[in-house]
Amino acid sequence: MNEDVRRAARKLWDFHCIYDALGPADVIIGLGSYDIRVALRCAELFHAGHAPRIVFTGASGNWTRGLFPGREADAFREAAERAGVPAGAIAVEAEATNIGENIRFSRDLAPGARDVILVTKPQTQRRCRATMDRQWPEVRAAITAPLTAYEDQPLPHHDERALICEMVGDLRRFRPYAELGFQTAVAVPDEVAAAADLLVDAGFTDHLPKEALGG
Structure with missing residues (x-):
């Protein structure tokens, strides 16, 4: 290349990377994808005390069919549990097939949330910000991702x-x-x-x- x-x-x-400053939140939402490092970043933020619960969202898409035994959200939940997150602190939404649905369906699992941390792939952060601002504008949302350099992505x-x-x-x-x-x-x-x-x-x-x- x-x-x-x-x-x-x-x-x-x-341009795509944002990495908002993070504070306390009501919930961490991990967007399912082909990159399991997103789940591990969610676990890291949970253990750091940023929020008391995690929602993982995602069915299967073009890039993940055959990659995981089941749906993206289930694979992410399993990874987070292996990283020490209690099962009772995790909710799973396994029907969403795009970012808009990820956000809308996760919103239904976090009623009353005012502060949200959205975790996605580094290169999807700006798209998530724009989608979050349209689909769930009433919350204060911080967008973040695994701290991965371009060459390691x-x-x-x-x-x-x-x-x-x-x-x-x-x-x-x-x-x-x-x-x-x-x-x-x-x-x-x-x-x-x-x-x-x-x-x-x-x-x-x-x-x-x-x-x-x-x-």
């Missing part, structure tokens, strides 16, 4: 190419998803948009929304 591609990818990575089942395609695809979803009411609008700096254009021209198009592919 050439250096121009990596520089562009890091530009997107830096690729996994055997989701390599660097897949990571780059994911970041490009999420960036290109910001405008249409805001227009559809799924999330709030996200202002994309010109240099970030240019980096995404470079990556699209270089063929990192596997995760583009259908409308960007003319479908």
